Amino acid sequence: MKPAPFKYFRPESLDEALALLAKHGDEAKVLAGGQSLIPAMNFRLAQPAILIDINRLSALSFIEEKRGQMHIGALTRHSMVERHPLVAQKAPLLAETMPNIAHVQIRNRGTFGGSIAHADPAAELPAAMTVRGARICLRSTRGERWVDAPQFFVGLLTTAMEPDELLTEVAFDELPKKTGWCFVEVARRHGDYALLGVAATVRLGMMGKVKDARICFVSAGETPALATNAQDALNGQAPSAELAKAAAQIAAAQDIDPPSDIHASARFRRHLATKLTERALNTAFARARGETR
Amino acid sequence: MHDETKVQITVSVNGETYTRLIEPRLLLSDFLRHELKLTGTNVGCEHGVCGACTVLLDGESVRSCIIFAVQVDGQSIETVEGLAKNDTLHPLQELFHQEHALQCGFCTPGFLMTLVPFLRDNPTADEAAIRQALSGNLCRCTGYANIVAAVKKAVESGVGR
Ligand SMILES: Cc1cc2nc3c(=O)[nH]c(=O)nc-3n(C[C@H](O)[C@H](O)[C@H](O)COP(=O)(O)OP(=O)(O)OC[C@H]3O[C@@H](n4cnc5c(N)ncnc54)[C@H](O)[C@@H]3O)c2cc1C
Ligand code: FES
Ligand code: FES
16 A cells, blocks of 8 residues: 655754654654554554654764763664674674564664664564663753663553654663673564564673573563563572573563464463573573683 | 645666656655656565565665655665666576576566675575575565575675675
């Protein structure tokens, strides 16, 4: 199908974009990569009266490291994040996550900020960013505020953003020393949305015990919530295959509420959650000990 | 009601410059097919899933059905029509022909436009990488084995180098 008519603005600067949002926020939509918005418009599931195309705001396309923090601009394309040496070096969890997002043609166009703003529970980045304790920068003519990932993702396709706000960048700590990571998912075909996915990091402390374990799921509920029961079961324990298995069972049983849909039943998703969490934790343990990369 | 004002865009397509007055809601795929009459770019699903509409935007593969034409103002597009030079097929087209990598041919322009930048960036790709690169293109005739064979031949004969 074809999209409904709309009025098109293409601001050349951030200030111009924020002024347009302040004026039209309620009836306007930001157009970033368009890889979620335009399909929805083609189906007329979305019929915004106004589109504010931010693709000319090249200042929003960057990947930087400042004082141990990674900063990624909202307009940075997925394929740039995927290939960036700084991401491979300082944010290996993200580097491992990126190739799972859609197909190359979509990664060439889709943006980092668009994926976060869209807040699709089947998307990889919201889970990976929640695990990394990311903070999300929102700008408007009223000013700037930073929101922590758990407060940002409030529901299905719903975020804490106000209609006049623009997501401008995402910041998160580079992966600390003695920290292992793993992203793993199961999809019907490479690049399709995951039936279930897991992002995990495990930091080891004194005596090689787990100091800080974090687990977050893709396609397991309405928001990318941390698996707090499983994390509690891991912290303070010596990493082992048995521990990974026990924590995975806790995560699948207590930490998620997966949906049943045409792609997979809730029961199958719980099964995947058990198996994938166990695998992710074992991989993260080995990487934290420096045994593999 | 809605503002239907048309917008003027200037785009380079296969090295030729075109200026047109268009509605902002016009998809790039429809712009190529209906405005420029370049019907080599096919439209299958029109929501980003099948890859039939793949073209190059500033040298990188993208889905033309989920980009508005107005967005590519001032940029450069390459379509399947730009691959053959005069009457000589692009080496990858020639290999598709030799390996029977097309049956009805509907998906072929999308596969080709996905593979040209892939081989440029990965001239020594192995079969796993080739299969992954093709994951975003559907072939209803399911001729995948021959498509993979054609791409392997392309790697062997140094098409991307
Ligand atoms: C066939 C197909 C398969 C896909 N598979 C996957 C997959 O497996 N995993 C996955 O994660 N994604 C997948 N995607 C989606 C893709 O990753 C998108 O790039 C992403 O979801 C949205 O990014 P975008 O830049 O395209 O955003 P857009 O489509 O432009 O925007 C999405 C939403 O976010 C808002 N928005 C965008 N940027 C901003 C901003 N800076 N500030 C405020 N609001 C903003 C828009 O107004 C809109 O509501 C797939 C898409 C397709 C078509
Ligand atoms: S027609 Fe564009 S991806 Fe199917
Ligand atoms: S050759 Fe017919 S769809 Fe691929």
